[in-house]
Each structure stands twice: as C-alpha cells, then as structure tokens.
Amino acid sequence: MSAIDRVRVQERSLGWHERASERIRQSERVRALFLAGPGGLWLLLFFLLPTAIVFAYSFARRGPYGAVAWAFTLENYARLFDWLYIRVFLMSVWLALLTTVICLVIGYPFAFVIARSPRRWRNALLVLVLIPFWTNFLVRTYAIMLLLRADGLINNALQWLGLIDRPLSLLFTPFAVVLGLVYGYLPFMILPIYASIEKFDFTLVEAAQDLGANAWHVFWRVLLPLTLPGVLAGSILVFIPSVGAFVTPDLLGGGKVVMIANLINQQFLTVRHWPFGSAISFVLMAIVLAATMLYFRIGETRRI
Amino acid sequence: MTMTPTILAIETVCASGMGGMEPLERPIDVELLDVTKVFENGVVAVDRVSLQIYQGEFFSLLGPSGCGKTTTLRMIAGFEHPSAGEVLIEGRRMGHTPPFRRNVNTVFQNYALFPHMTVFDNVAFGLRMKRIPRDEIARRVREALHLVRLSGMEERYPRQLSGGQQQRVALARALVNRPRVLLLDEPLGALDLKLRKEMQLELKHLQMTVGITFIYVTHDQEEALTMSDRIAVMNAGRVLQVGTPMEIYERPASRFVADFIGESNFLRGTVQAASSAAATVVIADRFPVKVPADRQLTVGQQVTVAVRPEKVRLVPIEAPGTNGLLHGRIEEVIYIGTDTFYVVRVSDDTTIRVRSQNDRNRLDGGLLLPVGTPVSLTWATDAARILTE
Amino acid sequence: MSSLATARPATTMRSKRRFSFGWAVLNLNVLLTFIFLYAPIIVMSIFSFNASRQMQVWMGFTLDWYARMIADERVRVAAQNSLVIALVSTIVSTVIGTLTALALERTRFRVKRMYEAAMYLPIIVPEIVMAIALLVFFNLAFTWLDQFFGLKLNFGLGTITIAHIAFSFPFVAVVVRARLADFDRTLEQAAQDLGANEWQTFRHITLPLLMPGIIAGALLAFTLSIDDFVITFFTAGVGSTTLPLEIYGRVRRGITPDVNALSTVMLLASIVLVLGSLLFQRRRSF
Numbered sequence: 008m009s010a011i012d013r014v015r016v017q018e019r020s021l022g023w024h025e026r027a028s029e030r031i032r033q034s035e036r037v038r039a040l041f042l043a044g045p046g047g048l049w050l051l052l053f054f055l056l057p058t059a060i061v062f063a064y065s066f067a068r069r070g071p072y073g074a075v076a077w078a079f080t081l082e083n084y085a086r087l088f089d090w091l092y093i094r095v096f097l098m099s100v101w102l103a104l105l106t107t108v109i110c111l112v113i114g115y116p117f118a119f120v121i122a123r124s125p126r127r128w129r130n131a132l133l134v135l136v137l138i139p140f141w142t143n144f145l146v147r148t149y150a151i152m153l154l155l156r157a158d159g160l161i162n163n164a165l166q167w168l169g170l171i172d173r174p175l176s177l178l179f180t181p182f183a184v185v186l187g188l189v190y191g192y193l194p195f196m197i198l199p200i201y202a203s204i205e206k207f208d209f210t211l212v213e214a215a216q217d218l219g220a221n222a223w224h225v226f227w228r229v230l231l232p233l234t235l236p237g238v239l240a241g242s243i244l245v246f247i248p249s250v251g252a253f254v255t256p257d258l259l260g261g262g263k264v265v266m267i268a269n270l271i272n273q274q275f276l277t278v279r280h281w282p283f284g285s286a287i288s289f290v291l292m293a294i295v296l297a298a299t300m301l302y303f304r305i306g307e308t309r310r311i
Numbered sequence: 312m313t314m315t316p317t318i319l320a321i322e323t324v325c326a327s328g329m330g331g332m333e334p335l336e337r338p339i340d341v342e343l344l345d346v347t348k349v350f351e352n353g354v355v356a357v358d359r360v361s362l363q364i365y366q367g368e369f370f371s372l373l374g375p376s377g378c379g380k381t382t383t384l385r386m387i388a389g390f391e392h393p394s395a396g397e398v399l400i401e402g403r404r405m406g407h408t409p410p411f412r413r414n415v416n417t418v419f420q421n422y423a424l425f426p427h428m429t430v431f432d433n434v435a436f437g438l439r440m441k442r443i444p445r446d447e448i449a450r451r452v453r454e455a456l457h458l459v460r461l462s463g464m465e466e467r468y469p470r471q472l473s474g475g476q477q478q479r480v481a482l483a484r485a486l487v488n489r490p491r492v493l494l495l496d497e498p499l500g501a502l503d504l505k506l507r508k509e510m511q512l513e514l515k516h517l518q519m520t521v522g523i524t525f526i527y528v529t530h531d532q533e534e535a536l537t538m539s540d541r542i543a544v545m546n547a548g549r550v551l552q553v554g555t556p557m558e559i560y561e562r563p564a565s566r567f568v569a570d571f572i573g574e575s576n577f578l579r580g581t582v583q584a585a586s587s588a589a590a591t592v593v594i595a596d597r598f599p600v601k602v603p604a605d606r607q608l609t610v611g612q613q614v615t616v617a618v619r620p621e622k623v624r625l626v627p628i629e630a631p632g633t634n635g636l637l638h639g640r641i642e643e644v645i646y647i648g649t650d651t652f653y654v655v656r657v658s659d660d661t662t663i664r665v666r667s668q669n670d671r672n673r674l675d676g677g678l679l680l681p682v683g684t685p686v687s688l689t690w691a692t693d694a695a696r697i698l699t700e
Numbered sequence: 701m702s703s704l705a706t707a708r709p710a711t712t713m714r715s716k717r718r719f720s721f722g723w724a725v726l727n728l729n730v731l732l733t734f735i736f737l738y739a740p741i742i743v744m745s746i747f748s749f750n751a752s753r754q755m756q757v758w759m760g761f762t763l764d765w766y767a768r769m770i771a772d773e774r775v776r777v778a779a780q781n782s783l784v785i786a787l788v789s790t791i792v793s794t795v796i797g798t799l800t801a802l803a804l805e806r807t808r809f810r811v812k813r814m815y816e817a818a819m820y821l822p823i824i825v826p827e828i829v830m831a832i833a834l835l836v837f838f839n840l841a842f843t844w845l846d847q848f849f850g851l852k853l854n855f856g857l858g859t860i861t862i863a864h865i866a867f868s869f870p871f872v873a874v875v876v877r878a879r880l881a882d883f884d885r886t887l888e889q890a891a892q893d894l895g896a897n898e899w900q901t902f903r904h905i906t907l908p909l910l911m912p913g914i915i916a917g918a919l920l921a922f923t924l925s926i927d928d929f930v931i932t933f934f935t936a937g938v939g940s941t942t943l944p945l946e947i948y949g950r951v952r953r954g955i956t957p958d959v960n961a962l963s964t965v966m967l968l969a970s971i972v973l974v975l976g977s978l979l980f981q982r983r984r985s986f
Contacts, residue, residue: 024395027407039807043815046800046869053866055836113733120730134978139737142970143927145944146963149951150740152821153747153960160743162959190821193737251826253930258951268828268930275934276833287910288832295825361858390889410892427908436904438895487895 058292065285075281083286092270092287100294102181103249106188107196110245113189114196118237121197122204130193135200140194140271148258151187152178155259179261187255192248196241203237204230236306243302247295267291331441339402340492340509340524341387341415346396348382348548356382359396364492364526369518369602371527371535374545375571383545384494387526388417391695401491410420411440416485421501422477424469430456430480431465437488452492455487458517469650475506482517499534511537532572536560544568566698569617576620577698582612590697592616595658598637602695615698620666622694625653628685637663644679651679655686663688741967748960765961775962776883778946785857785942791863793921796865797872797912805880806874822867822875831934834863836936855937858881863935864925871924872917879913919977 065083086092121132134255139147154160155177162174177183207230213231231238253268260266267287274284341364348357357379364370372380385391385397389410398405400413409506410417416437425433434455438448456462459479469477479497485493495514499507515538518525529535535542543553544567552564563569566577580592583599585608592614593599602616628638639657651673653665665688673679680686748766752759769775798826804816822830838859845851893900929944936945943966950959 023406024393028392031407036809039803039809042807043809044799045796046803046819046873047815049796050822053834053837053862054822055818057833060831060836060840061833113729116726116729117733120726134975135734136737137978138743138971138974141923141974142741143944143963144954145927145947146966147741149947149959149963150744152951153744154740158734167793171735190736193733218764230808242869247824248826251828253826254897254948268826269831272826275835278759281836285836288829291826292829295829297822303870307716341791357830388893390892410889411895411897415893417893419886419890421884423886425887425890425905436891436896440895449915484894498821645856 034147034166035049048116049124061285061288063121064282065289067282067285068186069280069282083283084281087286095265095267095270096290097296098181098264102185102188102264102266103246104253105185106192106249107245109185109189110193110196111242114193114241115200115238117198117202122201122207136194140198144191145254148187148190148254151190152258154188155183172202178259179263181264182262183259184252184264184266186257188249190253191252191255192245195248199240200234201245203234203240207233211269239302239306243298245252250293250294250298267294314520325347337367338362338555339364340368340400341526342399342402343383343387344395344399346386346398346399347382348379348386348391354355357386357393360545360548360550362543362550362553364523364524366491367522368673369495369515369525369527369538371529371539371542372545373535373542373572375530375531378545378547380530380545381496384496384526384528388415388494389413392687396400409507414490414494415494416488416490417496418478418481418485418498420496420498422469422478422498423479424480426469428468429465430461430467430469430472433469433480434484435485438486441488452483452594455483458486458521459483473660474501475510478502478510482514486521486523490523492526493518495525495527497529499529503647507534536572544571546571550676562696562699563607563617566615566617569696569698574620574664574666575617576623576653578616578618578661578663580607580614582610582614585610590614592697594637595661600624600695601687601692602697603693604697605671608697615696617698618663618690618695620652620664621650621668622690623656623663623665624689625665625667625680625686628687628691637689638685638687639663639684641680641684643685644680646673653680653686655688657688703731717747744960745960745964745967748964750957750968765958766965769958769961769965771876774941775943775946778824778943780940781857781940782926782942782944785861785864786922787865788861789868789925792830792865792915793872797917797921798840798876798910800873801876801880805877819870821871822870827867827930830867832864832929834866834931835934856933856940859935859937860932860940860942863931864928866929867928868921868924871874872914872921875917875920876910876913879910886971916977919973923973923977926973927966927970943976 043120064075064080066079067078068076068078068082087096121129121136124132152159156162157174157176157178159178162171165171166174169189211229211233212225213224220228250266251268252266253272256264256266256269261271262269268291271284271287271291274280274287313689337684341362343360343362345359345361346357347359349355359380360383372383381389385392387400389405389408389412392407400415401410405413426437428436431452433450434452438451443451443558452465453462456464457484461476461479464472464476464480469480472480478501481498498514499510506691508636511534514525527535527538536559539556541553541555542559544551544559546567549691550560552568554562559568560572563572563575569575569577578594580594580600581596582590583593584591585604587607588603590604590608591599592602600616608614612660624635625636637657639655639662642656642662643652645653645654645667649669651669654662654665655665656662675689749763750758750763751762751764800819804812804819808814838855842853842855845853883906887905888901891905892898896904928943931946932942932945933948936942941949943962947959947962947966950956950962
C-alpha cells in the first residue's frame with residue numbers, strides 16, 4: 008500500500024472510529040438507564056422526596072388540629088435553642104459517645120483475639136458473634152429489660168448473694184440505655200476491626216520487637232495506627248445508630264431518658280407538632296452528617 | 312523502527328520454507344494497518360502497528376511486559392477497539408465488531424474455564440451458542456477432547472483438573488469451533504518448566520496437524536523461537552522487527568532486538584572506511600574490523616557493532632594461528648556446565664563476552680583458561696552487524 | 701503490661717511468660733463478652749418455658765406460653781402480615797438491588813458518584829429519620845390524591861411494604877456488588893469470544909455465578925423486613941400489625957411470658973435465616 012493510501016486509511020478510519028464509539032456510548036447510556044433507573048426512582052420517590060418534604064415542613068407552622076400550615080418561619084429552629092431541647096441533644100450525643108467508647112474498649116481486644124485464633128476456630132467464632140447481631144433488635148432489647156427489672160435476674164442474683172437488700176432500680180436509667188446500646192451495637196464495632204486486624208501483617212510486630220519495642224509500644228505505635236481504618240469504621244457504625252436510637256431509650260429509658268428519636272416520636276405522634284418534629288429530625292440528620300464528614304476527614308488525613 | 316513494506320516482502324521471500332508456495336501468494340488471515348490504541352489515561356499501548364499474518368502460520372508476538380502485545384491480540388479478538396487504524400480478518404474490516412461475531416477464538420492466560428460447567432459443557436459452549444444440533448455437538452466435543460488428549464474427562468469440573476489439563480480444555484474449547492485463527496495469550500505462563508516445554512511441542516504439533524493460523528503472545532524468547540514460523544518483536548507499542556526465528560536471531564535490526572533475543576556484545580567504534588555493502592570499523596580505538604552493512608556509511612561516523620558471544624572464537628596468543636581481529640586479556644571465567652563464558656578485556660572501557668562450548672571434559676581434558684591469559688579473538692565477517700539504535 | 705528492662709530482643713521463653721498474662725486477660729474479655737452477648741437471650745428463652753408468670757422462681761417446664769401464643773389471633777394475623785410483607789419486599793428489593801448493583805459495577809454515567817452516595821444513605825441514616833420522612837410523605841400523598849383524584853388510600857400493609865423495599869434494596873445492592881467486584885471478567889470475555897452475545901453471556905455465565913450473592917442479598921432483605929420495627933411503626937397506621945409491632949405493644953403494656961415465647965420463636969427464626977445466608981455467602985463460586 009503506498010504512503011498516500013495509508014494516510015487515507017488513517018483519516019477515514021479516525022472519523023469512522025469516532026462515530027462507532029459514539030454509537031457504543033449511546034447504547035451504554037440506555038443500558039445504564041435500565042439498570043440504574045428502578046433503584047434511582049424508588050430512592051427518589053420514597054426517600055429523597057420524603058426527606059425534602061420534611062425539610063420543607065421544618066419551616067412551616069403548626070395549623071389547627073396539628074395539621075401543617077404552609078408558611079415560612081424559623082420559629083421551629085429557634086425553639087431548639089431552648090435548654091430543654093439542647094439537653095436532649097447533648098444527652099444523645101453523650102450517650103452515643105459513651106457507647107462508642109465502651110464498644111471500642113471491649114470490641115478491639117475481642118476482635119484481636121478472634122483474628123489471632125487458629126483458622127478453623129475463626130469462622131466459628133465469627134458466626135457466634137454474628138448470630139446475636141442478626142437477631143431481632145427489639146427482642147434483644149426486651150431480653151435486657153428482663154434482666155434489669157426489679158424482679159429480674161440480676162437483682163435476684165444480687166439479693167440471693169446477699170450483696171443488696173432491696174432491688175436496685177437498674178431499668179429506666181441512662182445506665183440501662185447505654186447497656187442496651189452497647190449490647191445492640193457491639194458487633195458493629197467488632198466486625199470492621201476484625202477485618203482490619205486480619206489484614207494486618209504480623210511480621211511488622213516481629214520487626215518492632217526485634218528493634219526493642221515492648222508490648223505497649225507495639226500496640227500503640229504499630230498495631231493501632233495500622234488498624235485505625237477498622238476502628239474508625241466501627242466507631243461511625245456504632246455512633247450513628249446510637250445517636251438516633253429509638254427503641255432502646257424508649258424501652259430501657261422508659262420516658263426518663265429522652266433521646267432525640269424519642270423527642271421526634273413525641274412531636275409527631277403525641278404532641279402532633281409536625282413542623283417542630285421535622286426541625287428536630289433535620290438537626291439529627293445534621294449531626295449524623297457532621298459525624299460522617301468527620302469520619303471521612305480523619306480517614307483522609309491518615310491515609311498511609 | 313518499523314521495516315518498510317518493501318524490505319519486509321523481500322525478507323519474507325528469502326525466509327520462506329513452507330512447501331514451495333510463494334508467500335506473497337498465500338492468503339492473509341489477519342492484517343493490521345497502522346493500528347494504534349490510546350487508553351483513556353493517555354497511555355499509548357499500541358503505536359502504528361502494521362502486520363500481515365498468513366494462513367496456517369504460527370505467528371508470535373514477542374516482547375517484554377507492557378510492550379503492547381496483549382493489547383494487540385485483544386484488538387484482533389475484539390475486546391479492545393483501535394483508536395486508529397484497521398484490523399482486517401480474512402480481508403474484512405472488523406471495525407467495532409464484537410468478539411462474538413468474529414471468526415477467531417482465544418485461549419486466555421488464566422484459561423477462563425467456566426467453573427459451574429463440566430468439561431463437556433465448557434467445550435460445547437461455543438457450539439451451543441451457534442445452535443448446532445445436539446448429536447453433532449457431542450461428536451465434535453469428543454473429537455476435540457481426543458485431539459488434546461483429554462478423552463474421558465467430559466464429566467469433570469475444572470476445579471478437579473490440574474493446570475495442564477485445564478489448559479488443554481481451554482484449547483479444546485477454542486478449537487472445537489473450527490475458527491480461522493486461534494489467538495493464544497501466554498497460555499503456558501502458569502505451568503512449571505518441564506510441563507511448559509512439553510506443551511510447547513504439543514502446541515506446535517497441534518497447529519501443524521489442524522492447520523489453523525496461530526497468533527501467539529509471549530515474553531519468553533526461547534518459547535517464541537521454538538514454536539514460531541515468524542516472530543514480531545515488540546517494544547513500547549511498536550513492532551521493531553518481523554521475521555523468521557533465524558532472521559530475528561542472526562540479523563537483529565536494532566539494538567533492542569539484539570539485546571532482548573539471546574545475548575549480544577555491543578562494541579562502539581568509528582567508521583574508518585565504507586562501501587555500500589560493508590564498512591571497516593575501528594573498535595576500541597585500536598582494532599579495525601570489517602563488518603557488513605546494509606547501506607553506505609560515512610567515514611568518522613560512530614556506530615555500534617553487535618556480535619553474539621557464541622560467534623566469537625577465543626585462542627590463547629601463544630598458540631599457532633593467532634592472528635585474530637582483536638586481542639586482550641581474560642578478566643573473568645564463568646563455568647555453567649554446557650559452556651564456559653570468558654569475559655575478555657580488550658581496552659580500558661571495552662570487554663567482550665565469549666561463549667565457548669565445553670566440548671571436552673573439563674575435569675580431565677581441556678582445562679579452563681585462567682584469568683589473565685592473553686587471548687586473541689576472531690569471528691566470521693558476517694557474524695557481526697552494524698546497529699543503528 | 702510490664703515493659704522490657706533492656707533493649708535486648710525478648711527471648712522466646714521470656715515472651716511466652718510475659719504474654720501469657722496478657723493473653724489470659726484478652727481471652728477472659730472474649731469469654732465475658734460472649735456471655736454478655738448471649739446471656740440475655742438465653743435467659744429469655746429459658747423463661748419462656750417457665751410455668752410461673754414471674755421471673756423469680758422456676759416452677760417447672762411448660763409449653764403453655766407457646767400454646768397461648770399460637771392460639772392468639774392477633775399473633776397469627778401479625779405473623780401472616782409479617783410474612784407477606786417480607787416476601788413481597790424481598791422479591792422486589794432483590795430485583796431492584798441486583799439491577800442497582802449491576803448499574804454501579806458495570807456502567808458509567810455522569811452522575812454515578814452522586815447516585816452511589818445516595819444509595820448508601822438509607823444504610824447510614826438513622827431509621828427514625830427515614831420513618832418520619834415516609835410518614836410525612838404518605839400523609840401528604842394521601843391528602844393530595846384524595847383532594848385531586850378522589851382516591852382514598854390509607855396507611856397499611858402497602859405503605860409498610862413500600863417502606864421496607866426502600867430501606868432494604870440498598871443492602872441487597874451492597875451484597876451483590878461485593879460479589880460482582882470479585883467477579884472474574886475473563887469468564888465473560890471467554891463467553892463472548894465463543895460466540896455468546898451480551899444477553900447470552902449474562903444469562904449463561906454472569907447470572908449463574910452471581911446467584912449465591914443474589915440469594916445472600918435476598919435472605920438479608922427478608923431478615924431486615926421481618927425484624928424491622930421503627931420504620932414499620934411509623935408507616936403502619938392504625939389497624940395493621942406485624943410481629944415486631946405486636947411484641948412492642950405487649951412490652952409497653954406490661955411484660956407477660958407469652959412475649960417471651962414469641963420472642964424466642966423470632967430469635968430462632970432469625971438464627972436459621974442468618975446461618976442460611978452465611979452458607980450462601982461462603983459457598984465459593986465453585
């Protein structure tokens with residue numbers, strides 16, 4: 008083929024290639040629409056749109072009989088600055104943080120032991136952790152109630168052992184709520200940390216020991232930094248549901264421990280002040296969003 | 312450096328050893344015209360590659376990792392589309408035709424056997440897609456398995472087979488469709504050495520039996536030299552040289568080819584005198600050597616002369632007939648069983664590696680020449696080549 | 701943990717001695733945690749067989765509470781509702797979730813990042829937020845439909861099911877997507893090389909090999925639906941009940957042992973589902 012012919016082949020093929028590529032891109036777009044469409048639509052209609060409506064409501068007024076009167080006002084948000092409500096927010100964040108820390112302290116060593124067990128035991132142990140994790144949350148919370156009641160097992164045992172004369176009121180206290188939250192969300196902390204430790208290269212520990220590090224140094228300077236992604240993931244997975252918990256403070260707090268979700272429930276079903284409830288709901292979303300962004304920020308800066 | 316079509320045609324005529332038929336008359340099964348592939352990240356994987364692969368050839372694409380050979384193969388198969396240029400199969404432009412409409416089949420590097428199907432179902436897959444009647448499928452599958460010596464394994468699952476057996480199932484699965492061209496992407500990479508050498512011969516015999524065109528991708532030059540009718544050496548997306556194994560080895564066209572295939576000594580020198588077919592090059596400022604050239608060089612030009620270690624003869628200076636081309640001293644002696652390598656220093660900045668066959672028992676007969684021995688080196692005139700980078 | 705006295709690397713003997721105390725503590729932690737995790741539910745299960753109404757004493761083994769539970773009409777209705785909702789929700793979530801996973805792993809489009817982030821929202825956001833949003837949405841939608849079309853719809857099994865699908869299909873998508881990400885693409889290339897077009901490749905190769913992941917996702921969706929409380933609570937309206945709602949109502953009214961029986965049954969059902977899901981997830985693709 009002569010040089011001129013070759014140039015012609017090149018030119019012709021370039022334009023042709025571009026048109027063919029465009030055709031392929033179009034059919035790809037159709038396919039994307041077909042695959043992503045159903046999920047996107049469902050989410051839009053039954054999640055994003057509802058959330059937008061709640062957002063709109065938070066600026067509305069409460070009409071007669073609890074209906075929503077369309078207006079634009081910031082009074083709902085302003086009302087949140089009342090100490091009454093601030094206290095609820097603080098309490099929720101505080102209890103959630105407490106839960107997270109306790110889960111971390113219990114969960115990290117737990118995950119460590121499992122990750123270091125012989126292989127054939129590891130799967131069995133994981134399954135044992137997963138089983139309570141998957142059983143009905145309501146049922147598990149109820150089971151804790153049974154234990155903490157005045158005539159429950161713990162009080163009976165303590166009385167029987169002679170340690171106390173009268174039953175302790177364990178139920179309907181912040182202690183009960185935190186216990187319930189830890190009980191419910193501990194596996195959320197254990198699993199990501201386990202995944203991190205499992206990937207950890209333990210010859211690094213040997214190298215550190217060879218260089219003179221003791222157990223604490225090995226943990227603090229080698230193991231923990233490198234398993235931090237798991238720790239962070241577990242923390243966010245525990246914190247967020249805890250701060251938005253409903254069932255646990257409802258059953259185990261019994262009205263004495265009020266968290267954000269209980270407040271929302273109150274506003275919507277009891278007091279029937281929907282705009283105010285919407286505002287609270289949005290503040291909760293803001294807290295969750297802030298926590299998530301914090302998580303991503305920490306994750307970024309610590310990227311090795 | 313791509314060879315111009317004229318020279319390529321001449322070389323092919325000279326190299327032809329196939330049953331007397333003029334290679335220019337043989338049908339071309341696969342042709343690539345200035346095929347280029349640029350990926351989205353800007354990497355130019357294949358750069359204006361033009362090839363012609365004849366029917367019934369065992370053609371290899373040889374080159375280091377990342378040279379673009381696999382991408383080229385995938386463009387022939389249809390898994391990638393060229394950014395520019397044309398792929399022609401049996402004379403027809405393929406364009407963006409998807410793989411399932413091309414009359415080629417591929418043997419993948421990881422075999423890609425369907426784990427949820429038996430060996431029979433794997434091999435029958437292509438035939439079933441073409442809706443061939445059941446009894447014919449059964450017959451052809453059995454035939455194909457017999458061809459790769461796996462009869463009786465029909466009901467096994469891939470995970471129950473060894474690596475070599477899986478590889479043969481992959482072969483059978485491709486061949487049963489009677490494609491015009493078979494593409495093989497480093498199929499022997501996962502096998503151990505002994506098995507690999509066995510399979511190389513088996514594949515070669517298979518190809519000759521079946522008569523299909525094989526296009527074979529490998530980074531192992533020995534493999535390519537063993538099996539191929541012709542080889543295309545690639546680097547950095549370009550085809551550097553196309554030729555028979557002997558041509559590639561004996562007359563490498565560039566430094567890369569001379570270095571990648573086998574071993575070479577690269578000697579710098581200055582042209583002292585030149586004609587249209589040869590030049591006298593002064594090596595290491597001291598030794599004038601006559602070297603064949605493919606064109607007229609200019610006096611004073613700096614060139615590189617390439618000569619392979621096994622082509623150099625080494626004789627101690629005291630012995631009779633020691634008028635060599637160069638002389639120097641032995642600097643290093645490396646004994647590797649079949650041969651002995653001598654590293655000879657001929658000047659302050661030049662050493663030459665010489666491969667000397669151990670044709671005598673070293674222990675009782677010929678002793679190795681000790682380090683420091685002054686030696687004289689010589690080689691046949693056409694054993695050396697002038698390279699342009 | 702005591703520190704090493706010198707910088708010498710610890711000898712094997714010394715490290716064994718030093719670490720055995722640490723390991724004892726760690727193992728004790730594990731043991732106590734397991735006890736902590738299982739004790740409440742085991743106690744509850746045991747007392748579901750207790751012949752006495754009270755927790756303090758054990759008055760003999762009985763299946764009375766279970767009998768009462770089975771005979772209870774409300775429980776039966778609740779169980780029926782739960783199952784129907786779970787079945788419908790599972791089927792629809794699995795289909796939508798699988799399509800979404802395919803969209804995320806196998807296609808490219810401009811707003812994909814946003815789409816992906818949106819998909820994770822139902823998983824991350826606390827349930828109460830979603831529950832409230834749906835309550836508000838349905839309420840508004842029903843009012844609007846009544847006003848403009850005369851269509852009188854109400855809260856009930858339908859709204860619950862829609863809500864369940866909304867929060868479970870992202871979970872299915874995550875599970876199936878994980879499976880897709882690990883998928884050996886050369887198998888699909890081989891199928892195409894052998895003459896299968898895109899649909900045939902999907903049908904004969906991709907789908908069968910993806911099936912264990914899809915089933916794991918389906919089991920997950922089923923479990924999420926059966927167990928859900930918060931979102932169901934706010935989208936059920938009056939008159940519709942599911943098993944978790946039933947349990948909640950009875951607990952709020954006062955603890956009776958038939959709640960124990962019901963809870964134990966739900967517990968066992970969950971365990972069976974979990975093990976089933978795990979088995980499917982671990983079943984390697986051949």
